[in-house]
Amino acid sequence: MTQTPTPIALITGGSRGLGRNAALALAAQGSDVILTYQRQQADALAVVAQIQEHYKAQGRRAAALPLDAGDSASFPAFAARLRELLNTQWQRPQFDHLVNNAGFGHHAAFAETKEDDFDALYRVHLKGPYFLTQALLPLIADGGRILNISSGLARFSFPGSSAYAVMKGGVEVMTRYLAKELGPRGIAVNTLAPGAIETDFGGGRVRDDANLNRALATQTALGRVGLPDDIGGAIAALLAPGSGWINAQRIEASGGMLV
Template identity: 45%
Template sequence: MKTALVTGAGRGIGRAIALRLAKDGFRVIVNYARDSAAAEEVVRLIGANAVAVRADLGVPEDVARLAERVADETDVLDVLVNNAGIGTSKPLVQETEEGYDRLFAVNVKGLFFLTRQVLPLIPDGGRIVNITSGVARIAFPEAIAYSMTKGAVQVFTLALAKELGPRGITVNNVAPGIIDTDVNAGWLRGNPEALAYAASRHALNRIGLPEEIANVVAFAASPEASFITGTTLDATGGGNL
């Protein structure tokens, strides 16, 4: 049985990815930062082929412990899904140094060093999938620092795909648009005007579902995607076309 690590898998898009990969036959290591009950629920839904591991990717010691735990759980990590991330909606003049540092610690530094530390476990022909965002290809001053982190991950993906290509390891981004998750619930759910605005940002005129992003990740992690690397699979529903 193949093994996948999904970071930030307790809720939202990460939860959907973990469930989809389990459906596809993977044993799933479910990483979470704080909500142990949500992560354990994902493990319960998957069954015996899942384990929950707490680690805050913004804390280097946690990143190291997560990598060690993955190595304890498996000798081979077939798929790494770097999904964990935090977001904020602040323009340049409102962003704080503390907020900026936290964004880059989780979204970029944690992702970078976790990937480096588990890379010895990833076999030839393995898969790395990074969850970025549609904001990386548009001007989005409302969340400038967040957008910068996703741009950094895209550059990381491009370089790593080149480095690992000779081993047949593919490295790709999946870029969601506005998705119906708990993160967006505060400004979307129960607010028809906000929901209409969010939908209007997409050519399909609706917001996306976590399962729709999970489907794209599952493709990127599959044998069918063996000749796709160093690119972004846009899952924004035609965002800002």
């Protein structure tokens, strides 16, 4: 009887925050993990070590590669490094799951948003996932999955988030098109849209500002803001073996925010 290979998941921005929790949740679920980082190599290697030590008995493997998600010119070279890593560490030519997670927060009123900030958001949150996914297509196995991380802010509106939300709206449209065009290869593509989460994202405003945290908690049906484990678990669920028929969907993980 042929044994099914362990799935390999690539998570961009996996050294901290939601990406880190996704990496740990996927490892617990039975995936090997490759995560990317931009500057925080030590944090990325700590996640790799945690996965390999905690799941040593299960044979889990993990690795980290540097990536600037806002530098699309570097993507072909990144794809080449990834191909080499897959060949040397896994003896496989492809990976199974891509999670486009890398990003940063931005808070400014529409009237005060600077063009440079808008362009930086565009490069990382919209152009980056678009062209990184394109560069990695030959390395994604047929029947694999792509999960694009959006935001609840693409559905509901809070002042100060217009530029960020515009990019995430574009990601959600991109998801539907990729699902349609990659369907012949059996690749399912979905969006996960977190609500307000307690992380260091956006300067840690939701985590560290008690008044903001309480105000946002009153907006959710479950009466609290989210925790990183809430999103890591949701990512793992959408990439679980039994979720392959979910395709071209936007799934919001916000605790029922503004319903």
